[in-house]
Amino acid sequence: MDISLLEDFYDAINAGFIGDLPRHVSDPKSSAFYVITEAEFKKTSVEDIQVLLRNKHILVTEVSTSTLKFDAKGLSSLTSLSAVMDIQGMSSFFLRFNGYFSHALRY
Helix, strand or coil, rough: CCCCHHHHHHHHHHHHHEEEEHHHHHHHCCCCCCEHHHHHHHHHCCHHHHHCCCCCCCCCCCCCCCCCCCCCHHHHCCCCCCCCCCEEECCCHCCCCCCCCEEEECC
């Protein structure tokens, strides 16, 4: 991976911070994320979830799951480590790539 691309990505992330905090913490209404607990999520209607998804990414917290280590063994339990993953987005960082970003990552 080109280091300048990584630096641009890092700068784009930091540009979204307000003070030293990410936007979803410092100004949730202007964030691309809608943070909700699992209990609240389960009580929310499908229609309300669909409305949220029109403009936000939903981040569900306090989810009861088994612990998964962030290492090769843990990640390989999700998918093959040699699998090609497509990442798509419309953020200001991604818009520099011909208006739309779709890139396959290989590890």
